Amino acid sequence: MNDGNLSRFVASVMKDARIIMRDRQALILFFVMPVLFVLILSLALRDAFGERPGATFPVLVIAPAGDRVGDSVEARFKANRHIELTRISRASDEEVRGWLVQGRYKFAVLIPDGAAAQAQRRVGEIMAQVPPELRMEPVVQVRVLVDPALRSDYRKVLEGVLALALHEVEMRLGREQLEQTLRITQGKDYAPLPDIEQTRLLTPLPAEPVTKGALGPTPTSVQQNAPAWTLLAMFFLTVPLSVSFIKERDQGSLFRLQTMTVPAWVVLGGKAVPFFVINLIQMASILLVSVHVLPWLGGDPLELGDAPLALLTTGASASLAAIGFGIAVAMYARTTEQAASFSSATVMIMAALGGILVPKTVMPPLMQDLAQLSPLSWGLDAFQDVFVRGGGLRDVTPEVLGLLAFSLVCHGIAILRYQGRL
Amino acid sequence: MGIACAPPALAAIAGAELPAIEVRHITKRFREDAPPALDDLSLTVPQGVIYGILGPNGAGKTTLLSILCGLLKPTAGTVRLAGHETLSPEVKRALGVVPQEPAVYPTLTGRENLEYFGRMQGLRGPRLKERIEACLQIAEIGDQADRRVEHYSGGYKRRLNLVIGLIHEPRILILDEPTVAIDPHSRSLIHQRLRQLHAAGVTILLTTHYMEEAEQLCHQVAIMHRGRVAVEGEVHALLARHRDDSIQISLDRDPPAGLAQALRGLPSVGDISLSGRCLTATAPHPLEAALALLQTLREHGLGVESLDYGQASLEHIFLTYTGEDTRP
Numbered sequence: 001m002n003d004g005n006l007s008r009f010v011a012s013v014m015k016d017a018r019i020i021m022r023d024r025q026a027l028i029l030f031f032v033m034p035v036l037f038v039l040i041l042s043l044a045l046r047d048a049f050g051e052r053p054g055a056t057f058p059v060l061v062i063a064p065a066g067d068r069v070g071d072s073v074e075a076r077f078k079a080n081r082h083i084e085l086t087r088i089s090r091a092s093d094e095e096v097r098g099w100l101v102q103g104r105y106k107f108a109v110l111i112p113d114g115a116a117a118q119a120q121r122r123v124g125e126i127m128a129q130v131p132p133e134l135r136m137e138p139v140v141q142v143r144v145l146v147d148p149a150l151r152s153d154y155r156k157v158l159e160g161v162l163a164l165a166l167h168e169v170e171m172r173l174g175r176e177q178l179e180q181t182l183r184i185t186q187g188k189d190y191a192p193l194p195d196i197e198q199t200r201l202l203t204p205l206p207a208e209p210v211t212k213g214a215l216g217p218t219p220t221s222v223q224q225n226a227p228a229w230t231l232l233a234m235f236f237l238t239v240p241l242s243v244s245f246i247k248e249r250d251q252g253s254l255f256r257l258q259t260m261t262v263p264a265w266v267v268l269g270g271k272a273v274p275f276f277v278i279n280l281i282q283m284a285s286i287l288l289v290s291v292h293v294l295p296w297l298g299g300d301p302l303e304l305g306d307a308p309l310a311l312l313t314t315g316a317s318a319s320l321a322a323i324g325f326g327i328a329v330a331m332y333a334r335t336t337e338q339a340a341s342f343s344s345a346t347v348m349i350m351a352a353l354g355g356i357l358v359p360k361t362v363m364p365p366l367m368q369d370l371a372q373l374s375p376l377s378w379g380l381d382a383f384q385d386v387f388v389r390g391g392g393l394r395d396v397t398p399e400v401l402g403l404l405a406f407s408l409v410c411h412g413i414a415i416l417r418y419q420g421r422l
Numbered sequence: 423m424g425i426a427c428a429p430p431a432l433a434a435i436a437g438a439e440l441p442a443i444e445v446r447h448i449t450k451r452f453r454e455d456a457p458p459a460l461d462d463l464s465l466t467v468p469q470g471v472i473y474g475i476l477g478p479n480g481a482g483k484t485t486l487l488s489i490l491c492g493l494l495k496p497t498a499g500t501v502r503l504a505g506h507e508t509l510s511p512e513v514k515r516a517l518g519v520v521p522q523e524p525a526v527y528p529t530l531t532g533r534e535n536l537e538y539f540g541r542m543q544g545l546r547g548p549r550l551k552e553r554i555e556a557c558l559q560i561a562e563i564g565d566q567a568d569r570r571v572e573h574y575s576g577g578y579k580r581r582l583n584l585v586i587g588l589i590h591e592p593r594i595l596i597l598d599e600p601t602v603a604i605d606p607h608s609r610s611l612i613h614q615r616l617r618q619l620h621a622a623g624v625t626i627l628l629t630t631h632y633m634e635e636a637e638q639l640c641h642q643v644a645i646m647h648r649g650r651v652a653v654e655g656e657v658h659a660l661l662a663r664h665r666d667d668s669i670q671i672s673l674d675r676d677p678p679a680g681l682a683q684a685l686r687g688l689p690s691v692g693d694i695s696l697s698g699r700c701l702t703a704t705a706p707h708p709l710e711a712a713l714a715l716l717q718t719l720r721e722h723g724l725g726v727e728s729l730d731y732g733q734a735s736l737e738h739i740f741l742t743y744t745g746e747d748t749r750p
Contacts, residue, residue, distance in 0.1 A: 252525030
């Protein structure tokens with residue numbers, strides 16, 4: 001690079017920086033919109049990720065006061081942080097259905113009157129080895145009414161909690177019945193049984209997040225949304241970037257530059273640098289807001305991990321990939337409308353595919369495989385290596401190299417096209 | 423003023439005897455199945471002249487300029503600028519281009535535009551500042567230098583457009599319709615500056631739709647028609663050549679179909695061109711031919727608003743060779 005071209009390059013950067021700085025509406029869009037998106041989505045989806053209790057389901061238990069089945073179900077539901085329990089002793093079927101339709105409750109458990117006594121009698125018959133066809137007491141039927149809008153996986157969780165509570169009651173009643181039998185058969189030698197339903201024989205330990213480095217924080221919505229929207233904001237800059245190129249071509253200034261001794265890299269690079277700086281400022285502002293402002297609004301704070309260099313490398317390579325894509329689009333688009341619509345549509349497709357709009361973890365396996373085609377997916381993986389899995393520079397290297405290769409190919413195509421060789 | 427102190431950059435890379443621009447048998451086809459935009463076109467622009475390229479829309483003027491500027495490659499033929507067949511950096515530095523539409527950045531100021539393009543032309547430091555001030559002075563836009571160009575009038579934008587092409591003091595200046603749609607004052611200023619540039623030794627090639635402009639400014643012209651040079655030469659020679667045998671008649675109404683056919687049958691009349699109500703003809707004896715023409719017009723129920731003969735103008739020459747109106 002000779003001095004003359006360096007001077008031209010600096011002038012080119014300054015020119016585009018001035019043009020961008022004078023477009024205040026665009027600046028607001030560049031910086032405010034992504035930050036707002038991250039705030040809104042991180043708060044809205046706060047409880048869909050991580051261990052926060054937030055996603056609470058209003059559950060109604062109808063059981064007479066003092067009923068042991070009702071007490072057990074109440075205790076089990078209350079132990080779950082995601083359940084907001086209301087217990088009442090009596091309500092008509094019609095009333096309960098009305099509350100579900102109104103959305104006051106998602107899940108209602110109707111325990112019939114005398115459920116505990118009936119269950120006790122039934123266990124007595126079972127212990128006395130009364131044949132099933134001669135038993136007087138039927139199984140106690142606990143009805144459940146559910147809001148059809150409740151996701152099936154959440155419904156299964158609530159049904160599982162209920163089944164566990166009922167199982168505990170069964171264990172307790174069985175033990176009591178056994179004690180009564182022992183008391184009769186052993187007389188004064190009778191020794192009470194231990195409370196076996198409260199004594200777990202097997203228990204799962206809390207799930208341990210498996211990370212590449214040290215134990216990392218549990219993924220939260222902000223750890224999905226902050227990098228996802230940073231990447232989307234970066235790639236969305238391809239729209240103004242490509243449009244500014246087409247405008248320059250329409251205004252004739254690009255034509256004028258082509259008649260001069262200005263190398264292609266000066267023209268293209270001069271435009272790339274201001275957008276690269278904007279991308280990095282976008283990333284910094286989104287991360288700062290996620291770390292400092294989001295907790296203040298009730299969201300989870302973003303934990304940045306311990307690898308600032310890996311973070312910076314990931315952001316820089318994602319930005320270069322986005323800029324390369326924007327410049328390549330500009331070289332082929334004929335009108336600003338064509339450039340804007342093509343680049344925005346393509347970025348949205350890459351974002352949807354790459355786990356930006358919908359986390360890859362909820363995608364079916366085929367879509368997860370297809371996600372690997374999107375550069376935004378590479379960027380997201382690299383960010384989450386740092387944020388969630390405690391990774392460092394070495395861990396993000398494959399994704400960073402992918403992004404840089406994508407950028408190189410795009411820039412190469414753009415330069416050849418600019419020189420009229422493609 | 424910057425014009426007077428233009429350095430002889432081109433003289434350093436080309437002998438004074440070489441033409442500034444030499445176009446030999448160039449053809450340009452954009453599609454195989456379409457007529458060529460340029461069809462075996464040749465012309466020569468000597469150093470130090472103002473050379474006008476005239477032609478109706480679609481004649482191939484813009485294609486020719488794009489080839490001269492190195493933006494398009496001809497399908498066949500050669501172009502030499504200052505004796506060089508390719509646009510080397512030295513030749514490019516000697517070339518100034520002024521596009522038809524103001525090729526400027528609207529959100530930058532006039533000064534910033536000049537600074538940017540000056541740097542792109544390799545100027546720096548005090549020399550750049552000096553050239554910016556000179557260009558602002560040439561364009562007489564010093565009072566607006568620090569305003570954004572988007573707030574300029576059309577005339578000011580075109581003046582800025584012109585001086586951006588001059589920032590590096592080129593020895594060959596190519597202008598595409600430099601005075602389209604501007605006020606008379608700006609047009610007059612641009613004419614004046616082009617004459618000063620010519621006086622300073624700059625070779626100027628311009629396209630224009632304005633025949634009076636070409637007649638006043640240019641030393642030589644080429645009239646293009648359908649990708650070819652229909653006629654080329656020094657303006658005064660062309661005018662002299664067409665002086666004695668041209669007849670121009672303005673009709674009082676639109677001519678009926680078949681009139682041109684009838685006029686071409688007149689034995690005393692040579693070439694006939696009919697464009698709207700404007701009838702142009704050539705004849706070895708214009709007076710005799712004019713009488714015959716008037717007779718035929720009367721027979722077709724047409725009156726005459728004006729009649730000139732023996733006084734050629736570029737407009738008439740243009741119509742003679744292209745048969746088309748000069749207005750865009």
